[in-house]
Amino acid sequence: MTVSLIDPFQRAITYLRVSVTDRCDFRCVYCMSENMTFLPKKELLTLEELDRMCSAFIGMGVEKLRITGGEPLVRRGIMNFFKSMTRHLESGALKELTLTTNGSQLEKYAADLYAAGVRRVNISLDTLDEQKFADITRWGRLPQVLRGIDAAQSAGLRVKINTVALKGFNEDELFRLTEWCAERDMDITWIEVMPMGDLGNENRLDQYWSLKDLRATLAEQYTVIDSTERSGGPARYVRLEETGQKIGFITPLTHNFCESCNRVRLTCTGELYMCLGQEDMADLRGALRDEKSDETMLEGAIRDAIRLKPKGHDFDYSRQEVSGQMSRHMSHTGG
Ligand code: SAM
Numbered sequence: 001m002t003v004s005l006i007d008p009f010q011r012a013i014t015y016l017r018v019s020v021t022d023r024c025d026f027r028c029v030y031c032m033s034e035n036m037t038f039l040p041k042k043e044l045l046t047l048e049e050l051d052r053m054c055s056a057f058i059g060m061g062v063e064k065l066r067i068t069g070g071e072p073l074v075r076r077g078i079m080n081f082f083k084s085m086t087r088h089l090e091s092g093a094l095k096e097l098t099l100t101t102n103g104s105q106l107e108k109y110a111a112d113l114y115a116a117g118v119r120r121v122n123i124s125l126d127t128l129d130e131q132k133f134a135d136i137t138r139w140g141r142l143p144q145v146l147r148g149i150d151a152a153q154s155a156g157l158r159v160k161i162n163t164v165a166l167k168g169f170n171e172d173e174l175f176r177l178t179e180w181c182a183e184r185d186m187d188i189t190w191i192e193v194m195p196m197g198d199l200g201n202e203n204r205l206d207q208y209w210s211l212k213d214l215r216a217t218l219a220e221q222y223t224v225i226d227s228t229e230r231s232g233g234p235a236r237y238v239r240l241e242e243t244g245q246k247i248g249f250i251t252p253l254t255h256n257f258c259e260s261c262n263r264v265r266l267t268c269t270g271e272l273y274m275c276l277g278q279e280d281m282a283d284l285r286g287a288l289r290d291e292k293s294d295e296t297m298l299e300g301a302i303r304d305a306i307r308l309k310p311k312g313h314d315f316d317y318s319r320q321e322v323s324g325q326m327s328r329h330m331s332h333t334g335g
């Protein structure tokens, strides 16, 4: 039996997030600039290479695969990749196959995703106001995403909403979003805006809405009960007594969650990032494309990479300046 992946700090790596494309049909202001230059297609791992890579990780103990991007569902042929991962769910090696999506293509793909074995999906949505939605995503249209959410639920997928907390943007929708999710039996996770990508004209500090403040506002109308549930990632959870709803808080900037980190991220070009907040990465594409490449070589390259996993990250807003600023875009590493 293959030995599982253990990093230098004795953390078992059981969760792989895979960005399958850097492209997207939206241009969310906190994620991309309006005129993004995307990678030439030949730089991307092919669907076959993605399969080989994911299968290698699964062979080494990865039990959870999250497909992300860019927008994963705009990658041509991506449903074939989902279908090819079904075999690992059927063998029991893979416990969960899931994705994070902006929801724009779900009307088309929800039933196929369910058929491939996906049971849960994270859908990003920052506002229920059509105009605000168009403003924040630049190219997105709310009704299309709402139809995608309907399709996902009708197909039997459990939906979690991911919402970026943005001061002066969706502060006034805290209760509306909470109620809307409760009515539809969806959990919601709030994400603090992160200093990713270029800041351009927009200053992330102006947009920064602390989740501590958000939680305090929530407690004005609900009984907020702490939950001990952890995901091995940056999310913490509470339950609202009145609705039974689970609310997540992703606070990478204010909490240190690194000690229990169980995950690594693969970019669409085959770079493995050991930590969202550090530049350390290993290029696995070479091991994949080398003409002598076989599964042993790939496995060796993955093990070497995991040895580089750092203890933690350096994001810090506490001194009212953005330090630990990363030049990478979220769409590159996958959110
Ligand atoms: N396109 C898909 C989507 O939007 O769900 C998947 C990729 S997207 C990069 C993944 C998540 O990252 C989304 O929930 C998005 O809101 C979040 N995100 C992007 N840029 C962010 C930033 N600067 N700070 C915090 N979250 C961000």
Ligand code: SF4
Pocket (backbone or CB within 6 Å): 024, 025, 026, 027, 028, 031, 032, 069, 070, 071, 102, 124, 330, 331
């Ligand atoms: Fe696209 Fe997701 Fe980034 Fe928005 S957050 S631009 S939907 S990748």
